[in-house]
Amino acid sequence: MELAINTQNEPKQETGYFLSPLWEDIFSKELLEELNSNIFLVACRSGQANQSLLRKFMIQHHYYSQYFTRYLCSLMGGLADQKDFVSLSHNLLEELTGTDAAKISHAELYKKAMAAINAVPKSDAILKSTQQLIDAMFRHCRSDDSLRGLAALCLGAEAIVPLVYGPILDALRSIKASDDALYFFKIHVEEDEDHAIVMRKIIDRMIEENPHRRADVIAVGEEMVRFRMAMLNELYQSNTRVNLNEYNDTII
Template sequence: MKAIMKENSTCNSPALLVEGMSLIWADWLQERDLGRLVQHPLLQALTRNEASLDTLKTLLIQHSHYSQHFTRYLCALMGQLDNANDVLALMENLREEMGVNAGSSTTHAEIFQRTLRVLDLVPAVHAVLPQTQDMIDTMMAHCKSPDALTGLAAMCLGAEAIVPLIYRPILHALQYFGYGEDATEFFSLHIEEDEDHALTMLTIMNQLTQEQPMRRDLAANVGRELIERRIAMFDAIWLQSQTEPSPIPELRAETHFSSADFWRVSNRLQVHLPARLNHSQVMKSSRGGDQRFSSQRKHKVHIVDLPSHTISLTIGRLDEAEATRLHRHNYETVIYVLQGQGYSLIGDRHVPWHAGDAIYVPVWAEHKHVNTGGGECVYLACENAPLLQNLGGIALREEMEATLA
């Protein structure tokens, strides 16, 4: 579908409307409108590492208030479509949002909620800004319109198509402040996927306007209106960040520091108690990071989701006669075997183990673990990867192509 869209784009359009925005949108979105969006002081501050962590959190809270209605927007829009094939096309978007695609049982809402948990954010205790509510009401009104073109334009031009322009600065800021995949997965996932959703909607919009080209102006105006509503929300967030008094600098565990912050070194220890101090039923919970990590490592792994910044804890599982892939990493590992027996190949050493044993894996040593028992092997792995990630993203892991006998 992407190739078709690019072939149908206007030949005399610029190579890009704005950085990161394909020219396939040239007939629907104006460069000046997109420019106002990407050049907004809030997004620019996030990109330039000039926004405070509190500003980023305020943006995420307001975005949560808006995005929690996303499936309602989509369902309202689908109810206005006359063509069953168009409904089925948008159903794919809904399936992804609801986490019912093949190989996935985690909804996008759950992934975003994990971002909020990692940042200790509870949107329900924060008021919806009037500008955010205006955007919510405008989007819903267009999606409920009997004229399906207006709902498509609102969702496509005012949301899905511009996701990369909004989410890239947020993703950059989260990484700058030292947050890992648990906090960033939602944004990286949507940057990768939402273009396809936008192109699906664009195909339907082209069909609806094929015999009435003048209706493209209607769609373009709706898209512009939603962009204006979003800019107004950004204005309110940015104004709030500029007018609120700055808190007394504290050495907070979730803050990313640089050389310029040397003056922040505290003269006393300060306790920071996150809102969440337990991860209930680790092996029974299903999380996007677990599934992705297990798929990449070719064996079952459960990641303990707690707000620790220097150590990580995972639960590894090997079926009978199963082995991990040969790999190495620049962080230390201590493994405690809960169940089963087997051996590990660590460098040129053969290390046998049974339930109750502990194993040490040195930095950058090639290693793999093999289950030789008659049932499943279960072990705990404690690593200092988060410490290296928070020191500047210097944690490395490499899967080895060769295997040891």
């Protein structure tokens, strides 16, 4: 089956980051505008995200991303079609072994990115919104309904990478972070849509067989995007509170 592409609405380009027309029939314009307007991502794009804020992001994102292969394995274990399992196994292999000659896992690349800006794993307590994002992703990926897991991982993670990681790259460049800090995010911006498209093809085939499930896919995708926005909002606000407390301490 060919992917259903809606090209009636041009993708938003004002932020410098946008999704290809492939996703316009599955994400609402309003949801994408809300994501682009997220206070943390706006700070990243505008050069207002300092190293302290980026460290907080790295630490919270590590709590979530350390389980990525487990999300994927949980999803794969529930797939009925062996061909679908094989298709997603390529993503898993890439996560575990990397894509270049160095053969460094994505988990190790992320640890190198953290070290490059002195972000120590688990040095901040996990935020409530971060735990909610983790729990929601596991809930969908472990579900007996594999379509929900596909929607969560495809729409709630892989497909939105340009809108989330792109601004973070801007922010890291703004603070003149080293290549080690940038590389993890660069390869995901460049490659993750390919992973998302593999999942999207499976989703579209399942929807073709059961058209009423389209609404479920859209709902799960929106739910996961909102959980991610909540995490970004909370870490931004927590950093603002820390900065305010430090300022107050200096004037007492």
